[in-house]
Amino acid sequence: xxxxxxxxxxSSGVIHTALDEGISFLNTGDFYGSGExxxxxxxxxxxxxxxxxxxxxxxxxxxxxxxxxYGLDVHPDRIKNYLTHSLKRLKLDYIDLYQPxxxxxxxxxxxxxxxxxxxxxxxYVRHIGLSQVDSETIKxxxxxxxxxxxxxxxxxFNRGIEKDILSTARKLDIGVVSFGTLAHxxxxxxWTKERLKHGEFPLHMMSPLLxxxxxxxxxxxxxxxxxxANEKNVSVSQLAHAWILSKGDDIIPLIGTSKVKxxxxxxxxxxxxxxxxxxxxxxxxxxxxxxxxxSLLRMQFKNGVIVRQ
Numbered sequence: 001x002x003x004x005x006x007x008x009x010x011s012s013g014v015i016h017t018a019l020d021e022g023i024s025f026l027n028t029g030d031f032y033g034s035g036e037x038x039x040x041x042x043x044x045x046x047x048x049x050x051x052x053x054x055x056x057x058x059x060x061x062x063x064x065x066x067x068x069x070y071g072l073d074v075h076p077d078r079i080k081n082y083l084t085h086s087l088k089r090l091k092l093d094y095i096d097l098y099q100p101x102x103x104x105x106x107x108x109x110x111x112x113x114x115x116x117x118x119x120x121x122x123x124y125v126r127h128i129g130l131s132q133v134d135s136e137t138i139k140x141x142x143x144x145x146x147x148x149x150x151x152x153x154x155x156x157f158n159r160g161i162e163k164d165i166l167s168t169a170r171k172l173d174i175g176v177v178s179f180g181t182l183a184h185x186x187x188x189x190x191w192t193k194e195r196l197k198h199g200e201f202p203l204h205m206m207s208p209l210l211x212x213x214x215x216x217x218x219x220x221x222x223x224x225x226x227x228x229a230n231e232k233n234v235s236v237s238q239l240a241h242a243w244i245l246s247k248g249d250d251i252i253p254l255i256g257t258s259k260v261k262x263x264x265x266x267x268x269x270x271x272x273x274x275x276x277x278x279x280x281x282x283x284x285x286x287x288x289x290x291x292x293x294x295s296l297l298r299m300q301f302k303n304g305v306i307v308r309q
Contacts, residue, residue: 002256003037003258004036004037005039006036008044010258010259011043012044014044014258014260014263015045016044018263019048019053021267024054025053025054025177025252026053026054026056027151028058029057029058030082030089031058031059031061031062031063034063035085038057041055042091045090050092054096055097056096056097056099056177057090057099058099058101058151059079059099059100059101060072060073060100060102061101069299071306072306074103074107075112076107076111076115079116079119080115080119083125094126095126096127097125097149098125098128098129099116099149100116100130102299103301104302104303105300106302108140109140109141110140110143110144113147114145117145120145129149129151130150130151131150131152133150135164135165135168138150138169139172142172148175149176150174150175151179152176152179153178153179153180153295154178154244155240155295156187156225157187157218158180158183158294158295158296159288161178169250176252177252177254178251178252178253178254179254180295181244181255182256183207183209183240183295184202184207184296185202185210186209186210186215186219188237189237191215192219193219193223209293213293215292218291221286221287221290224285225285228281232272234269234272237266238265238269238272239272239282241255242269242270242274243274243283245270246279
């Protein structure tokens with residue numbers, strides 16, 4: 001989650017509501033708001049027992065003043081520095097799960113994971129995670145140190161992890177944290193053909209799903225889901241969350257919100273039961289071979305520089 005101290009009351013409300021609902025897994029990144037999110041989380045957790053929550057932090061993204069991404073730094077010699085700043089902003093003595101946000105092709109993953117494993121030995125990190133990697137990288141990392149969780153995008157518009165990531169993770173006893181459940185807003189209910197007719201388009205530069213040439217075709221699949229959602233008296237976004245929850249107890253779906261009301265709405269999906277027939281109908285409503293555009297630009301980094309996107 002990306003929170004802000006500029007609206008600390010709302011940020012704290014999101015954290016407190018989640019904890020009250022029995023949600024202990026809190027996911028953020030040191031580059032979210034250039035440290036702003038970590039400070040908001042740290043402030044919100046004042047007075048809570050450390051055992052009540054589990055903090056996951058991503059690191060490595062190099063950002064510009066305007067928020068854009070320009071590179072990656074997961075060099076083993078500098079990881080302790082990033083961790084130190086995260087601990088200060090979060091006001092913690094240790095982080096439960098620490099993970100590079102991407103892997104640098106110019107640095108063997110074994111070296112990056114090895115540096116984090118040193119932090120585990122020193123007591124500053126409890127568990128190690130990975131994010132946006134392939135199966136081979138997971139196996140290589142696991143050979144260095146036990147990988148607790150792997151964070152991957154997973155939604156009705158991106159089921160790529162079903163090919164081999166899920167099976168690899170399950171074989172190695174690694175849990176999966178899924179993000180992007182709402183397909184970067186496509187399944188949020190915000191975008192309709194009516195809005196497009198008025199010349200409105202999403203300002204999302206990272207997802208080709210939402211580009212002008214693709215979004216109208218993809219909205220047709222959202223309309224298919226809306227029919228199913230209406231039958232169950234839920235929103236499309238709640239249906240999407242329920243679908244993720246049906247995929248296994250070893251998958252932790254992330255709810256990316258900074259608003260209490262949106263969190264509460266998303267949590268209602270826990271009460272929605274989907275039968276095998278429901279799941280098949282939902283998946284058929286978004287045929288994988290007809291989706292227009294990739295869900296995310298496929299960024300790759302080598303020696304800290306973006307080499308492909």
